[in-house]
Amino acid sequence: MIVTAQKPLDEILDFLSPYNSILIAGCDGCTQPPRGLREARTLAQLLELGGKLRGKKFNFKAMTMPKQCDSYLTLAALQPQMKDMEAILSLACGLGVQTIAQVLPDFHVFPTQNTLFIGAEIREDSTLEERCAACGDCLLASTGGICPIARCAKSLLNGPCGGSQHGKCEIDPEKDCAWDLIIKRLEKLGRLSALDEIRPPRNFGEVMRPGRVSG
C-alpha cells in the first residue's frame, strides 16, 4: 500500500486561492489510509469550512475512481466531470497527481497528500509502517522475509549495528530493530546459517532512476 498523509489544510487552501469550482478526486486504489469517496467528501467539507473562515465560497464536487495511476481509467472517470470545473485536487499518491496532469493537460491539478512510503497497515495499532523500499534488488529470500533496506534506519546489509537495544532501534525506541527481527526469525526457522555469508555492498548501478520497465 502507498501510505500518504494529508497536507495541512492551509497549504491546500493556498493552492485553491485563484479558483472557485474544484473537483476533488479520490482514489480507491492502494492509498492508505483509503482516500476514496468518504475522504473526498470529508475534505470538501473541511475546505468549505476553511474557505468560510477566509471569507471565500467554494464550489466543490467530490468523486472517486478505481485507481488514479491508470491513465486510461482516470481520463474516463474525470472527463465527464470536468464541465465548469477550474482545477482538480487529487487525494491519491504522487502517481495519481501526475497521471491527472498527463491526461488533462489543460487543468491545474494539486496534491492534497504527501506521499510517504510503501507500507503495511497494522490494523491492531491503527498504524502504517514502511515495509518495502522498492530498491529493485530484493533480499527477502535470505532475510527471513523481513526487509533490512526499508526497516533498518541505516539500511544495513549485515546487521545489527551497535545501536540495537533490546530489539529496538537507537534512533527511536518505538521502532523495532529490523536485524533483531531477522535474526530471531531465522533462528526460529533454523536458518541462521543464511547470515554466515557477509553481503558485499550492493551494485547501485543496477537500480537506475527513474525506473522503467518495458513490455
Added chain:
Amino acid sequence: MKVSGSKPEFAVRINDESCSKCAICYSSCPFEAIKKDPETGKLLLEIEKCQVCAICYSSCPAKAIDIIYYDMNSLTSYLEKAKDEYKSDSLVIKCKGSAPDFEDVEKLFGISEFIPLSVPCVGRIPAEILLKAISTIRIKAIYILACDEDYCRFERGSLIARLRVTAVNALLEQLGYGKELIRFRQRSLKVKADRNKCISCGNCVFYCPYNAARLENGAATFDLELCRGCGLCVTLCPALALDLEHWEGDRISTIISNLSQKKTPPNILVMRCQWAVFPELGEEFDSNIHIIDMPCAARVDPLHIMEAFWQGIDGVLIVACHEEDCRSKRGSKEARRLTTALKKTLSQLGFEERLHFCSVAPRYPESFQEELRLFKERIENICSQEVRQ
C-alpha cells in the same frame, strides 16, 4: 460537581425495607450486578456493573427497587396525559434499538393514530403497567415493538418482555377484557451493503465486533444473523458503500440540515448513544440544544459532524458509553479514536474546541446533564470571544 436539585446519585436502588429477599432480581439481572449475601439473604446492588436495563425493577414482586427512568408513576402519568393529547386509545411501545422513530409503525402494525412510547428496552415495562393501561387508563390495544432476542442490548430484555406479554394477554383474557390485546413484534436493524460501491478495503471485516463481515468475490458480504447493527462498519467504510437500516446516512443528514437554529448562538448539536443516556419521559431542552440519539457512538460519522459545522452549528458534543459499558463491544472506543482524529484535523481551522467527546452512563443520572452544561459553557465562551473580535 452535582447540579443543584434533585436526582439521587445512582439511578437504581434496592430498598431493603420492602425487599422480601425472593432474589428474582438476583436471578434475572443479565449483568450479574445483584449479589446475594449468603448469610442474611440480603440483595446487594453493585452499581458499577448495573446497566439500568430495569429488568429487576419490572420483575420485583415486592416493588422494592427504586429506579429513576420510566418508573411506574412516571409511566402512568405519561399515559394518562398522552391519552388526551394524542386522542387515541392505542398505545405503541417500542424499544429504541428496534426503531429510532415511529415512522414505519403504521406499516408494521397497521395503525395510524396512537400514543407513542419509546424506551431503552421493552423488558423494563412491568406487567402492572400493561394491566393498568388496559384496565384503568382504558387503552384498547397495546402494540409492542421489541428487538430480536439475540439482538437485545440487555441480553434478556426482549425475551422477558415476550414472556410477560404472553402472561398478561392470558390474564386479560381471563378477566374478560378480550383476546390478544397486546400485540408483540420483534425485529432488528442491520447493515445494508451496496456491493457495487465496495472497494474491498476490508475495513468492515477487520472492525466488525461481531465477525459479521467478510470479503467474498471481491466485495463485502455480511452475515446478517451475526450483525448487531452498531454501525461501526458504516462509519469506517471509505467508499460509503454501507448503511444501517433506519439510521441511513442520508436520514441523519436530513435531520441535521433541518435543525431549526436559533439566531443567537450558541447552537449545540448533541449526538448521543441511545444506551449512554436514558432520557426522562417528556425530556426537554433549550431550543438551541439539538439532540440526535444514535444506535451507538460508533455510528457518529465525521461527515455528519462536518455537515453540522457547515450548517452553522457552534458546537458538537459526542456522548458515548464508557468503554467497559459499550453495548457494541468496541463502538465507544472507536468513536473516541475517530473523534480524536477529526479534532486533530479541525485544530488546523481552530475548530477543535467546538467538538467534544465524553463518556457517561445512565447509572449516574446527572452525568449527561453535567457534561452538557460544561460543553455549553465552553461554546458560549468561544462564541462570545468571537463576537468581541
